[in-house]
Amino acid sequence: MKNIVIIATGGTIAGSGEAGRTTEYRAGTVAVADILKSVPQLGKLANIEMISLMSVDSNEMDEQKWLQLREVINQQAARDDVDGIVVTHGTDTIEETAYFLNLTVNTAKPVVLTGAMRPATATSADGPFNIYQAVALAADDQTYDCGVVCLFSSTIYSARDIAKINNYKIDAFSSLNDHAALGYMRDAEVFITSRPVSKHTIHSKFSQLEYSALPKVGVAVYYAGAPAEVLERLGQDCDGLVVIGTGSGNYSQAWRQKLDALAERGVVVVRSSRVSNSIVFDEPIFDPHDHFIGVNTLTSYKARILLMLCLTQTNDIAAIRQTFFKY
Ligand code: SIN
Numbered sequence: 673m674k675n676i677v678i679i680a681t682g683g684t685i686a687g688s689g690e691a692g693r694t695t696e697y698r699a700g701t702v703a704v705a706d707i708l709k710s711v712p713q714l715g716k717l718a719n720i721e722m723i724s725l726m727s728v729d730s731n732e733m734d735e736q737k738w739l740q741l742r743e744v745i746n747q748q749a750a751r752d753d754v755d756g757i758v759v760t761h762g763t764d765t766i767e768e769t770a771y772f773l774n775l776t777v778n779t780a781k782p783v784v785l786t787g788a789m790r791p792a793t794a795t796s797a798d799g800p801f802n803i804y805q806a807v808a809l810a811a812d813d814q815t816y817d818c819g820v821v822c823l824f825s826s827t828i829y830s831a832r833d834i835a836k837i838n839n840y841k842i843d844a845f846s847s848l849n850d851h852a853a854l855g856y857m858r859d860a861e862v863f864i865t866s867r868p869v870s871k872h873t874i875h876s877k878f879s880q881l882e883y884s885a886l887p888k889v890g891v892a893v894y895y896a897g898a899p900a901e902v903l904e905r906l907g908q909d910c911d912g913l914v915v916i917g918t919g920s921g922n923y924s925q926a927w928r929q930k931l932d933a934l935a936e937r938g939v940v941v942v943r944s945s946r947v948s949n950s951i952v953f954d955e956p957i958f959d960p961h962d963h964f965i966g967v968n969t970l971t972s973y974k975a976r977i978l979l980m981l982c983l984t985q986t987n988d989i990a991a992i993r994q995t996f997f998k999y
Contacts, residue, residue, distance in 0.1 A: 674755040674811035680704035683762025685799040687791030697791040699729040730762025749779035756782035756810030770831035774820040782815035808860035819872030887983040894923040907934040921952035935963035944972040
């Protein structure tokens with residue numbers, strides 16, 4: 673049997689509230705070891721080791737916690753007697769943590785993130801089955817060198833493309849921009865149907881590096897009539913800025929002028945769109961310009977992570993554009 677390490681970080685999967693209810697609960701209050709007891713079939717899938725790393729609502733995740741998690745995953749993955757890793761995590765920011773790990777962990781061994789939409793105390797809690805399938809997925813040879821993946825409701829998602837698209841159903845995730853999910857599961861059986869083409873884990877230049885902190889990158893949301901002054905404030909605090917524009921990554925002339933001024937002061941600006949299925953190219957459709965970087969098919973919040981990592985190496989726009997193209 674394979675040896676799988678489960679690293680618990682908190683979230684609704686470890687949430688508790690009034691018995692039977694799916695609302696009014698506190699995330700990260702139940703030990704994942706107790707949830708495992710409700711899934712005795714796990715013992716037939718793999719030998720399990722547990723690490724309770726933290727117990728937080730995923731809205732408390734930040735860059736330091738990502739770095740801490742990355743280090744523990746790298747340590748565990750380096751062990752000859754470990755075949756795969758499962759991370760339990762809150763669903764609100766799981767897509768950000770998964771993408772950070774996808775870019776920075778230095779292993780081809782399976783790393784599977786999962787969580788739950790219902791707390792452990794709810795009727796038909798979804799956590800136990802997600803953990804069961806996540807362990808089966810981490811123990812399966814097909815998951816080797818697939819990058820970091822997420823498992824929800826029998827669907828296998830790449831960390832790059834997964835997004836939470838629903839906040840009240842257990843089937844709460846999707847793969848954006850017409851990118852297919854990586855596969856699906858039937859109980860413990862794994863069916864990988866496609867593999868990621870963007871760089872990840874051992875193929876990512878960011879997996880070979882050490883980080884003690886990450887550069888500051890802000891996110892600015894444009895809406896009709898948004899005042900441009902907000903950019904001034906963000907520009908003072910940040911080395912980079914991701915702008916969430918409309919349509920193809922658009923904004924007003926006033927915003928463009930402020931962004932030009934920030935770019936001239938050395939702030940690296942990345943353009944993205946509030947449209948959930950969108951491609952944002954380097955040249956704005958209505959306003960050809962060369963200061964800025966388009967996210968291509970990344971979501972804004974993942975673009976922020978990639979930009980932070982890029983800025984640890986360079987602030988050269990052409991080089992960062994190349995990276996956005998490949999990652
Ligand atoms: C969280 O993200 O920690 C709370 C919500 C959830 O896990 O579904």
